[in-house]
Amino acid sequence: MKPPDSNIDPELLPRSPATAEPLLPLSQPGYYPGYSTLRQQKFWDAATRKLIAERVGAPPPLRFFTEEQARFWETVFDHLLPQNDRIPERRIPLIPPLDQRLHENRTVGYRFEDMPHDRDVYASLGLEAINHEAHEHYGHDFLTLPWLEQDLVLRTIHDGAPRAAKSIWAKMSVHRFWQFIMQDAIDAYYAHPWSWDEIGFGGPAYPRAYTRLERGEPEPWEVEEQRYDWDAPHIAVSDEVHDASHHHTESEQHRHKPARSA
Numbered sequence: 001m002k003p004p005d006s007n008i009d010p011e012l013l014p015r016s017p018a019t020a021e022p023l024l025p026l027s028q029p030g031y032y033p034g035y036s037t038l039r040q041q042k043f044w045d046a047a048t049r050k051l052i053a054e055r056v057g058a059p060p061p062l063r064f065f066t067e068e069q070a071r072f073w074e075t076v077f078d079h080l081l082p083q084n085d086r087i088p089e090r091r092i093p094l095i096p097p098l099d100q101r102l103h104e105n106r107t108v109g110y111r112f113e114d115m116p117h118d119r120d121v122y123a124s125l126g127l128e129a130i131n132h133e134a135h136e137h138y139g140h141d142f143l144t145l146p147w148l149e150q151d152l153v154l155r156t157i158h159d160g161a162p163r164a165a166k167s168i169w170a171k172m173s174v175h176r177f178w179q180f181i182m183q184d185a186i187d188a189y190y191a192h193p194w195s196w197d198e199i200g201f202g203g204p205a206y207p208r209a210y211t212r213l214e215r216g217e218p219e220p221w222e223v224e225e226q227r228y229d230w231d232a233p234h235i236a237v238s239d240e241v242h243d244a245s246h247h248h249t250e251s252e253q254h255r256h257k258p259a260r261s262a
Contacts, residue, residue, distance in 0.1 A: 062096070136163045
């Protein structure tokens with residue numbers, strides 16, 4: 001089966017467990033077909049409507065990343081949060097909000113001792129570490145590798161077992177780095193109303209508020225969940241990762257933390 005858009009590689013599409021055939025991209029993937037948070041915007045206050053409209057409108061221009069850096073991180077984020085189940089015009093831009101955050105030098109208000117500044121992670125250290133790992137395994141820059149090899153390079157970092165860039169990992173916790181880039185990808189994705197449609201989120205509750213607070217029942221404007229089964233694409237390793245819970249414990253992070261050079 002070929003997807004209607006010739007730019008979409010069918011090997012990157014999620015698959016039907018029953019037939020192993022690719023599932024064609026949708027304008028709205030997820031378990032809540034027909035649901036649209038934006039249809040409720042008349043119930044929001046003016047400030048909320050303006051903020052959400054800006055997220056759906058044209059993304060802001062790049063002001064922190066170079067074009068090459070933006071392309072690099074866009075490719076990495078495509079592995080962290082694949083959007084091949086979405087038609088191209090309904091994919092959620094993840095790099096523009098990250099670029100805006102870095103340009104404005106906004107952080108969460110703290111920084112771990114074993115992590116560099118956010119800007120340094122994205123502008124140099126993280127990019128270089130991934131490229132070094134790509135060369136260690138395949139002899140080429142990350143962006144020049146096929147999708148599956150890119151996935152495998154990122155998995156070594158996800159697993160906390162990079163083989164290259166030891167001097168960089170001495171300055172930056174590999175586990176915190178993975179959490180760091182995942183958090184930025186997740187923040188950008190789930191701040192967008194198209195992702196709210198995907199997960200059935202009711203959207204902003206002010207000033208109308210929510211009314212059905214018990215038994216998990218949907219609000220009158222929401223829809224019932226309709227689940228379907230799917231498998232990961234053929235050329236991805238995401239379904240081979242079973243447990244990364246140790247990445248989220250302080251003791252494990254510090255036990256695996258590379259020793260700092262004197």
